[in-house]
Amino acid sequence: MPSSAAAAGRAETGRSSIFAELRALWLANGDLVRTPLLVPSFSSKGFAQVGAAPMRSEVSDVLDFFADQLTESFLVSAYDLHAGLLEAGDTFADPDWSASPLSRPRVLFLDSGGYEVRMGTDGGELVQDLRAPASRWNEEDHRAFLDRLPEAAQNVAAVSWDREGVDYVEQVAQAQALLGGRPNIASVVLLKPTEAGGTHLLTELEPVASRLAAFEVVGVTEHELGGSLLERVEAVMNLRQLLTRASLDTPIHVFGALDPLYVPLYFAAGADIFDGLTWLRYAYWHGVALHREQGGLLDGLLEPREDVRRHVVLTRNVNALGQLRTKLQRFVQEGEWGVFSDDAIRNGQQGLGEVLRDAYLSAMARRA
Secondary structure, three states: OOOHHHHHHHHHHOOOOOOOOOOEEEOOOOOEEEOOEEEEEEOOOOOOEEOOOOOEEOHHHHHHHHOOOOOOEEEEEHHHHHOOOOHHHHHOOOOOHHHOHHHOOOEEEEEOOHHHHOOOOOOOOOOOOOOOOOOOOOHHHHHHHHHOOOOOOOOEEEEOOOOOOOOHHHHHHHHHHHHOOOOOOEEEEEOOOOOOOOOOOHHHOHHHHHHHHHOOEEEEEHHHOOOOHHHHHHHHHHHHHHHHHOOOOOOEEEEOOOOOOOHHHHHHHOOOEEEEOHHHHEEEEOOEEEEHHHHHHHOOOOOOOHHHHHHHHHHHHHHHHHHHHHHHHHHHHHOOHHHHOEOOEEEOOEEHHHHHHHHHHHHHHOOO
């Protein structure tokens, strides 16, 4: 919970409508991990596959390098591990979990793989991925994969199977059936819109809200929260208040939302965990995401060859996520949007913090 001083500071500045807190994610081993969590994701979707047999995703080597540096958290896809696209999955079922790169972070988010096997693209992909899945992957495959988790893998937070177009009662029941009998993992229920291709109607979730207590994390994907940024921020506020009415302080995970410009808005609205591939696709520069080559240019990486530039940019992106997390923590304590300002980024006379504040107030006004 925020300190009394932080609460007083918000009252003085009229920010009582900010829902950001330092919440708790409990792991199966009893560890308590404090949010916010900014979770770098590793996925084969939208990236090249290299090598012969076995064929790997180009992000496999990136994961091998950064696994020891991402000590707090990262996310991988169960499908990518199953299909051998990430070398880190070769020893997935080995009882000696400590030997696996997947044991390194305090929290390993294990996604269901629905994103990787879905045809098409999303707004953040630089290249449309038209490849069919390398191997069959469905809910039963995901269940069987979870069955292979060694008992020692107690840093895992596993995500339920995607059930788009199904009512929330059924989604929650099926997620409980999949994850509820697995005491060695933390469970993440991924809620999908009840209308295929639509966005969330959270009023339909209200009757089943109390049953969300069965999960350590409640997840939603960013693009399914609404058609505009303001709609998505408002939806996060509504989801946070829905949980509060059910007497739950469960962390909210917004999947696919690691853009450094949007994270503060979702965090202020009550979300806690953010993952995505922007750190692999773009360059973080003074609080915004740029084309990776542009970021390299602005950081003075003019002479190194492309593979070296990419390595440097990714390392700087990881550092930028650490700095952003510190700013989010300060925001909880101080309640001031100015913590996100940067002298290099301005919109006329407004600093970045003021731009974010005005966007948040616009989202709040929609709820009036």
